[in-house]
Structure formats: structure tokens, C-alpha cells
Amino acid sequence: MAIGTLVLIRHGESVWNAQNLFTGWVDVELSEKGVAEAARGGHLLREANLLPDLVHTSLQRRAISTANLALDAADRHWIPVKRDWRLNERHYGALQGKNKKQTLEEFGEEQFMLWRRSYDTPPPPIEKGSEFSQDGDPRYAGIDAPLTECLKDVVARVVPYWENEIVPDLKAGKNVLVAAHGNSLRALVKHLDGISDADIAGLNIPTGIPLRYDLDDSAAPTTPGGLYLDPEAAKIAIAKVANQGR
Numbered sequence: 001m002a003i004g005t006l007v008l009i010r011h012g013e014s015v016w017n018a019q020n021l022f023t024g025w026v027d028v029e030l031s032e033k034g035v036a037e038a039a040r041g042g043h044l045l046r047e048a049n050l051l052p053d054l055v056h057t058s059l060q061r062r063a064i065s066t067a068n069l070a071l072d073a074a075d076r077h078w079i080p081v082k083r084d085w086r087l088n089e090r091h092y093g094a095l096q097g098k099n100k101k102q103t104l105e106e107f108g109e110e111q112f113m114l115w116r117r118s119y120d121t122p123p124p125p126i127e128k129g130s131e132f133s134q135d136g137d138p139r140y141a142g143i144d145a146p147l148t149e150c151l152k153d154v155v156a157r158v159v160p161y162w163e164n165e166i167v168p169d170l171k172a173g174k175n176v177l178v179a180a181h182g183n184s185l186r187a188l189v190k191h192l193d194g195i196s197d198a199d200i201a202g203l204n205i206p207t208g209i210p211l212r213y214d215l216d217d218s219a220a221p222t223t224p225g226g227l228y229l230d231p232e233a234a235k236i237a238i239a240k241v242a243n244q245g246r
């Protein structure tokens, strides 16, 4: 059986993306623009005749809503869904809820970029019980939820999920949509494309634009980097993510 096609989609713009706040595990909703981006993502899937048979999402509203809106627009709202915390955004520790521009001004460019894009430097841990902490959230009952994460920590949870949960669906011939987050998708793309720990700092994922990966029988990409369904819009949106905080 031919292996299915993989499509990754980062959620549409969230209300905290619009306000330039570190978000992580805080469960914010899509902005109006994000709702439109998600629906457009679904139209792009339909135009490309890239219809998912199955969707994987995180446990966070912005990814779940994006999947629902995109699949609705593609007339695939009825497909099976699997959700898992391992596709969640990177936990941003004590930075959750903080403004990116103010953080840059307060701590300087070097520290800001270390926290935001270095592979193995996590932000300080969030204090349990503080305003933007997730302790007591029933969706994380039974897991050892992180209090902060660097990208390396995200790779350590996303890659096993990819291997054990997503690859078997692809190998069963299903086209799989993964609706997730900037940093959980950076972790997955790092693994798929074999990007080095240093080079991954320069990779950013735009909101709401489907990224197609055709795979060989071992689920390795045949086109490194995949193909955005709207490459021009992706280029502009990638630069916008890279420049957040400035």
C-alpha cells in the first residue's frame, strides 16, 4: 500500500499572537484573523486535492479550532481525530503571559533569543499556582506536565508520538493532517528534515498555511522542507514570526 501524504498546519493567529505575548500552554483562542486563516487553510487543502483521512491535534483550543475550521472548509469535518498533549506548544515556563517586546527590552537580545530559539536553554520554570500555570487542569491529569521546556524537550515528546502514532496511520495509506503549534511543528520538522541543533534556530513556521510532505516508504520526506500550499504568503508570514518582539 502506498504511504499517505502528511500535511502540517500551525494554528491560525491566536489572540495572544496578535498581542505579542508568550503563550505556550495557555489555552487562548483564535483571533478573527486566525479564524479566517484556518478556513483558508482548508480551502487550500481542497484546491490541492489534498484531503485528509485522519487528523491529529494537540489538546489546545487554537489547534483544535484550526483543525475544525480547516476540515469544515475542505468538507472533511467528519474524519477521525486523535488528540494528544505531546503535540502541544512548547511550555514557555515563567515567560507565559509576558509581552515579547518588553521581555526583549528587559533582558536584551541575546537572552531573549536564547529563551526563544536556542535548542537547549529553557526559560525559568513557571511557579505552580501562578496565573498562567496549568496545574489542576483536568486535561493534563495523569501526565507529568512540564513547568518549562526548551525545544530539545519538545523533540523528546514529539518524535515518539510521530513514530508510534502518526507513522502507522501514514503507513496504513492514510493522508494525515497534523494541526499543532509553532514549536511542536519546529520539533517535528527538525526530525523529518534532519536539521541540526544550531540551524533549527532559524526555522519559523507561519500560522494557518498547510505544509505538505510527500514521504518515501520509510516515512522520510522525498522533498526536504516540504511544500507550502501558498509559498508566497508563507514567506511573508515566516518573516513576521522571526521578527516578533521587535
Ligand SMILES: O=C(O)[C@@H](CO)OP(=O)(O)O
Binding pocket: 017, 021, 022, 023, 024, 025, 089, 090, 092, 116, 182, 183, 241, 244
Ligand atoms: O508564544 C508561543 O507560545 C510561541 C508561538 O506563538 O512563540 P515563539 O514563536 O516566540 O516561540
